[in-house]
Amino acid sequence: MSVLQALDLRRRSASTVAPPPAGKAPAVEVAKLIDVSKCIGCKACQTACLEWNQLDQPIGQTDGIYDNPRDLTPTSWTVMKFTEIEKDDNLEWLIRKDGCMHCDDPGCLKACPAPGAIVQYTNGIVDFVSENCIGCGYCVKGCPFNIPRISKVDAKAYKCTLCSDRVVVGQAPACAKACPTQAIYFGTKADMIVHAEGRITDLKSRGYKNAGLYDPKGVNGTHVMYVLHHADQPHLYAGLPDNPRISPLVGMWKGILKPLSLAAIAFAGVFGLMHYVTKGPNRVTEHDEEKAVELAGRDRP
Amino acid sequence: MTAQVDGDAKVEAPPVSRYTFAARINHWITAVSLVLLALSGLALFHPSLFFFTYLFGGGQLTRIIHPWIGVVLAVSFLGLFLRFFALNFWKREDTIWMKNLGQVINNKEEGLPELGKYNAGQKLVFWGQSILILVLLLSGVVLWDTYFADYTQIDQKRLAAVAHAFCAIAAILIWIVHVYAAIWVKGTLRAMTRGSVTGGWAWKHHRKWFRQEVGKP
Ligand code: HEM
Ligand code: SF4
Numbered sequence: 001m002s003v004l005q006a007l008d009l010r011r012r013s014a015s016t017v018a019p020p021p022a023g024k025a026p027a028v029e030v031a032k033l034i035d036v037s038k039c040i041g042c043k044a045c046q047t048a049c050l051e052w053n054q055l056d057q058p059i060g061q062t063d064g065i066y067d068n069p070r071d072l073t074p075t076s077w078t079v080m081k082f083t084e085i086e087k088d089d090n091l092e093w094l095i096r097k098d099g100c101m102h103c104d105d106p107g108c109l110k111a112c113p114a115p116g117a118i119v120q121y122t123n124g125i126v127d128f129v130s131e132n133c134i135g136c137g138y139c140v141k142g143c144p145f146n147i148p149r150i151s152k153v154d155a156k157a158y159k160c161t162l163c164s165d166r167v168v169v170g171q172a173p174a175c176a177k178a179c180p181t182q183a184i185y186f187g188t189k190a191d192m193i194v195h196a197e198g199r200i201t202d203l204k205s206r207g208y209k210n211a212g213l214y215d216p217k218g219v220n221g222t223h224v225m226y227v228l229h230h231a232d233q234p235h236l237y238a239g240l241p242d243n244p245r246i247s248p249l250v251g252m253w254k255g256i257l258k259p260l261s262l263a264a265i266a267f268a269g270v271f272g273l274m275h276y277v278t279k280g281p282n283r284v285t286e287h288d289e290e291k292a293v294e295l296a297g298r299d300r301p
Numbered sequence: 302m303t304a305q306v307d308g309d310a311k312v313e314a315p316p317v318s319r320y321t322f323a324a325r326i327n328h329w330i331t332a333v334s335l336v337l338l339a340l341s342g343l344a345l346f347h348p349s350l351f352f353f354t355y356l357f358g359g360g361q362l363t364r365i366i367h368p369w370i371g372v373v374l375a376v377s378f379l380g381l382f383l384r385f386f387a388l389n390f391w392k393r394e395d396t397i398w399m400k401n402l403g404q405v406i407n408n409k410e411e412g413l414p415e416l417g418k419y420n421a422g423q424k425l426v427f428w429g430q431s432i433l434i435l436v437l438l439l440s441g442v443v444l445w446d447t448y449f450a451d452y453t454q455i456d457q458k459r460l461a462a463v464a465h466a467f468c469a470i471a472a473i474l475i476w477i478v479h480v481y482a483a484i485w486v487k488g489t490l491r492a493m494t495r496g497s498v499t500g501g502w503a504w505k506h507h508r509k510w511f512r513q514e515v516g517k518p
Contacts, residue, residue: 014348113345114360134360136345137446141459150446155361249459253466258347261470268474272481275406282408282486284501292314292500296515300315 007168011120013112020122027122031189032162032173033196034097035227036237037203037211038183041066041080041095048178049078052163072098074151077160078175081238096237097175097184100147100160102126102223107246108157110254111142117157124189124223125162133157142254144219144244162223192225199227218245314500317514319418319492327380328493334374339473341367346466368445375438382431388418389428395421415508426479433472440465 008020008027020027050057055075062068066082078099085092106126109118117132118139128139128148135155139148148157163173171177172186185195196213203211212231215221226240234240320328341363344353357363394414398405398421401413405422419427443453443461453461483489488502503511512518 014351113348113351115348115351132360134345134354134364136364137444137450138345138462140446141455141462146455150450155447247456247459249456249463253459253463257463257466257470261466262347262349264470264474265477268477272477272485275481276485279406279408281484282410284488284499284505286312286501288505289312289314289499289501292504292511295504295512296314296500296517298315300515 007121007123007125007164009119010122010124011106011109012116013109013118014115029124029189030162030167030187030223031124031192032102032176032224033185033187033192033227034224035183035185035196035199036094036096037199037208037227037229038181039080039095039097040181040183041082041093042180043068043080044178044180045097045175045184046076046078046080048174049160050076052166052174053077053161072147072149072159074149074153074158077158083236083238085236094237096226096240098238100126100162100224101145101219101244102160102162103144103219103244104222105220105246107142107144107219107250108139108148108159109142110246111138111250113138121164123167125164125167126223127161127164128157128159130154130156130158142246142250144241144246189221189223196225196227203227203229214240216241216244218243314504316495316497316499317503317511318497319503320496322496324381324384325493325496327377327384331374331377331381334370334377335472335476337370338367338374339469339476341370342469343473346469365447368441368447371438371441375434378430378434385419385427386431389424391421391424392417395424398422410506415512416506416510417513418507418510420506422478422482426475429475430472433468433475436464436468437472440468 008024009017010027011017049055055077057069057073057075060069063070067079069076069079072079078097081096081098083094083096085094102125104124106118106120109120109126112118113136114132114134116129117134118126118128120126133156135150135157137150137157139157140146140150148159150157163171163175166173167186173184176184176186185192187195193213193215200211200213208229210232211227211229214226214228214231214234226234226237228234228237230236234242340353341357343350344357344360344363345351345367351360354360354363357366394416397414398416402422404410404413440461442449443458444465483493486506488499492498500511503514
């Protein structure tokens, strides 16, 4: 993953970003819309992701459930998560495609200490730039969705790129292209919201009273959104957070603590200097030495 | 006017031994590792200090080396702790000393009670660093993803990150006070280089300890 020349940066980890070059048309925000109600769990998207990104997910073990691999890994940037809900006489099989949500206010980027290891393009995509990554795992702590994974091979962080390399040349992400039921759409964020509204009306007309769009405000919206039949209970879908936001602990760590600390250190230095300049050193005088001899003599043990 | 001496003056009482060779080596291992930890840690703490990573061979190496230096510090500081803790218990004269800190800062400590081997400021540095290094070690292990990522939950890791950064800054501030005191109070540094201080220094700053050392209560 690297920064593509045609993509301007909106944010860059541990840096202040220069605005996009003047004379460029304002960027259009993109989004992927995952319609959970249309997903049949075939994992074509998962395969397409591996193929396009040339990822080699080692063969693992199965523990008798459909999730495979069990969770995201450094080489599986998307994983289908299956949940069975039994209620009354009804069985519901909820299948959610897990992966990076491309938060508009990305916690990983906020937490990252390495300049330019995480970037956000003006189109909203959050991308990891491996060559700048130092493998500290701070992004893992910053992320409200538990997405980044640190590779045991090269100690760098990996996650879905939203196929920034495809998007930049006008293609939809590989997963969206591969989906046989068109449960994954890709386009401008505005278009995706309009499209979701149509789907939600349809779902409501079919008895899903609480159908809705998952575009959580706690992270200022996301560039990967879900249409959920039970939008009032996102946690039903394999623990999708109901109200995701950057942890206040991370906010403190990456916010107020930094300037306060540097100010305190600078103050201590200046205070010491001023003290030395105004009060001067504390010296032992000849009188003190004489007193010592007076008390203990010259030849003591 | 009395002539001033810096530890090697014409008139000087015979030296008093203050630290053994082993204690000094122990101290300097601790000092060097604390400085290296502060530099490598600050590099990751604030973007404007990221250039400190060049001192350690780049970002990846800084991230790898820092916790290992932490292990050295923890072991080394434990040595100092065991050597010195008995002399650092709080005494009544320490409270009086703290109440008159203003006089100390103004270089007018003459009227204050006689002190043992350490004054209240030194004791606070000792206990402060003891507690902070313990918390830094515990939170540091939680942050040490290479080996310990699987042992804690995400919110514990986040708490560890805040605690580690906070305690690191506190430890650095105490370190600044500690180093400044050694520069300000002349004749102190040789205790950690040559291992001894002049009789006058001992009489002026730690008279009770001086009496014990020379057997003249
Ligand atoms: C005692 C054992 C210690 C251990 C095991 C330890 C471990 C760690 C680890 C694992 C990290 C995360 C980055 C990395 O993986 O390298 C870290 C960060 C850091 N450490 Fe330590 N450390 C220790 C002591 C110290 C000390 C004594 C200081 C300062 C005097 C310090 C200052 C810092 C700072 C400033 C950071 C960056 C925090 C941030 O990014 O906000 N550490 N430490
Ligand atoms: S692991 Fe890499 S991307 Fe994640 S916070 Fe650390 S440097 Fe940034």
